[in-house]
Every structure is written in structure tokens, then in C-alpha cells.
Amino acid sequence: MSVIVFVEIDNQQYKKSSLEAICYGKKIAQTMGISCIALSLDTLSDTATLGTYGADRVISLSHNAAFTSDNSAQLLADACKQLSAQIVVVSNTYTGKSLAPRLAVALDASLATNVISLPDTNGGFKVKRGVFSGKAFAYTDLSKNTKVLAITPNTFDIDNSGSSATVETLVVSAEASKISIDKSDKEMGKVPLTEAEIVVSAGRGLKGPENWNLIEELADLMGAATACSKPVSDMGWRPHAEHVGQTGITIKPNLYVAIGISGAIQHLAGVSSSKTIVAINKDPEAPFFKAADYGIVGDAFEIIPQLIHALKN
Amino acid sequence: MKVLVCMSVVPDTTTKITFTENNTHFNKDGVQFIINPYDELAITRGLELAEANSGSVTVVHVGPAENEASIRKALSMGVTDAIRIDALAIDAQFVAEQIAEIAHGYDLILTGRESIDYNGGAVCGLLGALLNIPSANVVTEINYADGTFSFTRDIDGGREMLSCKGPVVASAQKDLCEPRIPNMRGIMAARTKPLQVLPPKDLINASQVSSYESPAPKSGVKLIDPSNAQELIHILRNELKVI
Numbered sequence: 001m002s003v004i005v006f007v008e009i010d011n012q013q014y015k016k017s018s019l020e021a022i023c024y025g026k027k028i029a030q031t032m033g034i035s036c037i038a039l040s041l042d043t044l045s046d047t048a049t050l051g052t053y054g055a056d057r058v059i060s061l062s063h064n065a066a067f068t069s070d071n072s073a074q075l076l077a078d079a080c081k082q083l084s085a086q087i088v089v090v091s092n093t094y095t096g097k098s099l100a101p102r103l104a105v106a107l108d109a110s111l112a113t114n115v116i117s118l119p120d121t122n123g124g125f126k127v128k129r130g131v132f133s134g135k136a137f138a139y140t141d142l143s144k145n146t147k148v149l150a151i152t153p154n155t156f157d158i159d160n161s162g163s164s165a166t167v168e169t170l171v172v173s174a175e176a177s178k179i180s181i182d183k184s185d186k187e188m189g190k191v192p193l194t195e196a197e198i199v200v201s202a203g204r205g206l207k208g209p210e211n212w213n214l215i216e217e218l219a220d221l222m223g224a225a226t227a228c229s230k231p232v233s234d235m236g237w238r239p240h241a242e243h244v245g246q247t248g249i250t251i252k253p254n255l256y257v258a259i260g261i262s263g264a265i266q267h268l269a270g271v272s273s274s275k276t277i278v279a280i281n282k283d284p285e286a287p288f289f290k291a292a293d294y295g296i297v298g299d300a301f302e303i304i305p306q307l308i309h310a311l312k313n
Numbered sequence: 314m315k316v317l318v319c320m321s322v323v324p325d326t327t328t329k330i331t332f333t334e335n336n337t338h339f340n341k342d343g344v345q346f347i348i349n350p351y352d353e354l355a356i357t358r359g360l361e362l363a364e365a366n367s368g369s370v371t372v373v374h375v376g377p378a379e380n381e382a383s384i385r386k387a388l389s390m391g392v393t394d395a396i397r398i399d400a401l402a403i404d405a406q407f408v409a410e411q412i413a414e415i416a417h418g419y420d421l422i423l424t425g426r427e428s429i430d431y432n433g434g435a436v437c438g439l440l441g442a443l444l445n446i447p448s449a450n451v452v453t454e455i456n457y458a459d460g461t462f463s464f465t466r467d468i469d470g471g472r473e474m475l476s477c478k479g480p481v482v483a484s485a486q487k488d489l490c491e492p493r494i495p496n497m498r499g500i501m502a503a504r505t506k507p508l509q510v511l512p513p514k515d516l517i518n519a520s521q522v523s524s525y526e527s528p529a530p531k532s533g534v535k536l537i538d539p540s541n542a543q544e545l546i547h548i549l550r551n552e553l554k555v556i
Binding site: 181 | 324326327329330332350351404405406409429430431432433434435436437438439441442443446447448449450451453463467468469470471472473474475476477478481486487488517518519520521522523524525526527528531534535536537538539542543545546547548549553555556
């Protein structure tokens with residue numbers, strides 16, 4: 001029996017969310033008295049260091065398939081079967097969420113996405129999940145013997161006090177994929193919004209897309225990803241991928257800075273799990289101030305330059 | 314082209330989410346239910362593709378009779394016919410297994426990216442695996458030419474173009490299209506369109522919600538003087554150490 005953690009690679013590096021997943025997997029493995037195995041679809045120069053995050057074994061998969069959602073799930077399922085997986089942990093990223101359901105079917109497992117707690121294994125297997133787009137949480141009992149968990153990035157701490165592990169190779173196979181990837185456009189080195197630790201977000205208060213250079217400069221100085229409100233994305237000022245809220249994406253950064261966003265219930269749903277929330281709005285009655293930890297009542301065009309100035313010093 | 318769209322019915326986005334019976338049930342009192350917004354996109358794009366390729370669109374919903382008003386709305390958008398599987402949706406796996414029973418014979422199966430109530434985002438991939446067909450989640454473009462479907466989808470930090478032959482299942486993301494608004498003719502026609510009710514398949518649950526919790530309220534905002542906004546940077550840097 002084992003806990004298998006699928007690690008994702010971006011720009012020839014293991015993603016932070018995957019390191020969180022290994023630490024998470026290790027804790028489950030310890031509770032259940034089984035081993036934690038990190039699985040990587042590729043070998044990097046630092047693959048052995050995955051051991052320091054808690055992997056008892058680090059396995060690089062040997063295969064000759066192209067990666068698409070259907071056959072990478074098959075490759076992983078093959079590995080999980082060979083390694084007697086009891087728990088499979090992936091990150092709740094687009095990649096993880098495309099694999100997790102297919103894995104659950106292949107392994108006849110219970111599936112839980114948006115997981116934000118370690119399992120309570122006292123007399124069962126219960127996890128806490130984010131539901132209603134951030135407006136609530138659900139404690140969910142998983143009843144099948146095997147479980148596939150997609151855990152929310154930026155939720156669990158990283159501990160790299162372990163020792164490095166030997167990298168083993170496992171031969172796995174999959175049928176030829178029925179879907180082909182024709183092109184992939186990725187902004188290298190840019191942290192996806194769902195995994196960002198700091199997010200600077202703006203709304204209609206910015207008055208027009210031409211003013212977003214201020215937001216981008218502020219975000220750059222803070223090492224933040226940029227986001228926006230629904231109206232801003234609907235008007236085409238910013239791409240839909242930046243829209244956070246109930247019908248956009250739900251995020252959970254350490255710091256969320258909302259500028260010129262009133263704080264409609266649908267927007268707050270998507271960001272309320274942020275650890276610290278800062279609201280900047282010229283309307284003192286903006287609902288966002290009730291959901292924020294820090295607030296500045298003032299005009300974005302006067303406040304942002306002050307913040308930029310302070311960050312540069 | 315035969316298109317199947319999987320539809321869920323969810324609380325309106327403005328709903329304040331509360332629970333009853335010691336936080337074990339979602340409180341439906343006074344809640345307005347709507348077609349899941351992403352499913353509306355799936356229906357609309359399904360209709361556009363079917364219309365351009367002399368096809369038809371069927372919607373399938375797993376839910377109780379009280380959700381039929383939303384199914385009629387889908388029919389009024391132009392959907393050809395509907396199937397309701399008469400069961401309470403327990404989880405994504407339950408829903409996908411029920412739908413898989415009736416999902417054979419379609420060229421394209423669409424779902425929303427996720428439902429805005431349980432946010433599983435799993436039905437697309439589950440159906441793909443259950444039917445052993447490719448799945449493309451979070452798609453912002455779907456086109457069809459010469460027997461091949463092509464998709465653009467969101468990936469972490471970018472986007473990807475995919476292509477394959479049908480049958481294929483894909484989940485709709487914002488930007489796929491503008492949701493179609495039913496016209497009077499569509500509303501009249503919807504009243505008599507076929508809505509088949511099927512009994513559910515017996516299944517063993519894979520999961521079950523035991524209780525709910527609401528997020529803890531914030532303890533109160535600390536206001537910073539707008540003429541001294543740099544104080545915020547000082548706090549973030551030195552007190553909270555988040556930047």
C-alpha cells in the first residue's frame with residue numbers, strides 16, 4: 001500500500017504546488033503507516049531532491065507516449081496499480097483536474113477535488129472541500145478503498161527537512177492517444193493565478209484598460225499575479241483567465257489586493273479564502289471593506305503611485 | 314452531428330449560502346435556481362455547432378422534477394429534446410455514471426467547466442474515462458470541420474490547441490460564446506418538446522457530504538490613512554512579512 005503523489009513540471013522545475021502535494025502525501029502516509037511515493041513523468045536534474053519534501057521513494061516513469069489527458073491518466077493509473085496505490089494526490093490545477101477524474105475511474109476510486117484539509121481517518125476517510133465557489137465548505141466522506149484527492153494549491157505548508165531519495169524508474173504503458181495536442185502557448189516562468197501567493201486585482205474603478213500599466217507595475221514590484229473583476233473581463237479590458245469570482249476562478253493567495261472593486265457577493269466568494277485581504281476603494285460604503293483585513297478609502301489613481309513609490313524604496 | 318449537453322441546476326450567483334438541520338443540508342428557502350452558467354455556454358455552443366452541421370442537441374439532467382423549469386428553459390434556447398434522470402445528484406461520480414448510461418451515439422458531449430455549487434469540475438473527465446473517449450476540459454473554443462473537432466483550452470499559465478475525431482467530451486469555459494437568450498417562439502415551442510424521464514441506475518456511493526461549514530467572518534477592517542498609503546507597504550513587509 002502507498003500514497004502516490006503526482007508531481008507537475010513547469011519550465012524544467014517542479015511546481016511549488018507539487019512540493020506542497022508531496023508534504024501533504026507524506027503526512028497521510030505517516031498517519032496510515034504506509035510509504036509516500038512521488039511520481040514524475042520526466043526526470044529533471046534535481047528529481048532526487050523530491051525526497052527532502054517527504055517522498056520515501058521517487059519514481060520517474062519510463063514510457064513512449066505523448067502526454068494528453070487521456071493517455072497520461074492511463075500511464076499514471078498503470079503506475080498506481082503497479083505500486084498498490086491506496087491514496088493518489090494531485091494538485092487542483094488544470095492539469096491535475098484533467099487527470100484526477102480519469103484516474104478515479106481507472107482505479108475505481110472515490111474522487112475529491114478542491115480538498116483543503118488532511119483527511120480525518122478516524123473511523124473513515126473525511127476531507128474538507130471548498131464548495132459554492134468559496135461561499136462554504138463541505139466535509140465529505142470518501143467510501144471506496146482507493147481515493148484520488150486533488151488538493152488546492154497554496155493551502156499546505158512545505159517542509160523540506162527530509163533527505164534526498166534515489167530515483168527509480170518504472171516502465172508504464174498506455175494506448176495511443178485519441179486526441180492530439182497541436183499547439184501549446186505558455187507564458188514561461190509566469191505563476192498561474194490559482195497558484196500565486198500574491199494577487200493584485202482591479203475592477204471598474206480603474207476606468208479603462210489603458211490604466212492597467214499601473215496595476216502591472218504594482219504587481220511586478222510585489223511579485224504578484226494580476227487578476228480582475230467580472231465586469232472588467234466582460235468588457236474585454238482583461239482576458240477571461242484573470243477573472244476571479246463565482247463564475248471565474250476561485251483563488252487562495254496569501255495576499256489579495258483589490259483595487260477599485262466594490263466587492264459584490266459573487267466576487268467575494270472567489271477570493272474570501274485569501275489569507276490577507278486589502279481593499280482600496282474610493283467609496284467608504286463598498287462591501288469589500290467588510291471582507292477585508294486592511295482598507296484604504298481613496299482614489300486608485302492617487303493611492304497606487306504612493307504604493308509604487310514605497311515599494312521602490 | 315449529435316450533441317449531448319449535461320446540465321446542472323444551481324443556486325443563482327447572488328444567493329447567500331446557508332444550511333439547515335445542524336449544517337447537514339443546503340437551505341433552499343427562497344433560493345432562485347438557474348441553469349449552471351457554464352452549462353448555458355455549453356448549450357449555446359452545442360446549438361451553434363449542431364445548426365451549422367444539420368444536427369441536434371439533447372440535454373441531460375440528473376435531478377428531481379422541480380428542476381424541470383430549468384430544463385424547459387434549455388429547450389426554449391433551441392435544444393431538440395431532453396432527458397431527466399430522476400435522482401438527487403450525490404456527487405460528480407454519481408452524475409457521470411448516470412449520464413454514461415445514455416451517452417452513447419453522440420458525436421460531441423459537452424459539460425460546464427464546473428457547477429458553481431459543488432465545483433467538482435470532474436464530470437467531463439469522468440465521462441471521458443467511463444466512455445473511453447478523449448476529454449478536453451476548460452475549453453474556450455470548439456470548432457468542427459471535415460469530421461474533426463478542434464479545441465482551445467486553458468492550461469496552467471497558458472492555453473493549448475487540441476484536435477480529435479468524435480466522440481469526444483469537453484467542458485465549457487467562459488469566452489466559449491455568449492449565452493443564447495430564448496425568444497418568444499422558442500419559449501412557446503419548448504412547452505411541447507420531448508422531455509423523457511428515466512429511472513436512475515443503482516450505484517454504490519463513492520462519497521457523501523456529512524456536513525457543511527460557512528467561512529469564518531473577518532474580524533474587522535483596519536483602515537489606513539489615504540494620505541499615508543505607504544503605511545500599507547510597511548505593514549505587509551514588516552508586520553505580516555507577505556511581500
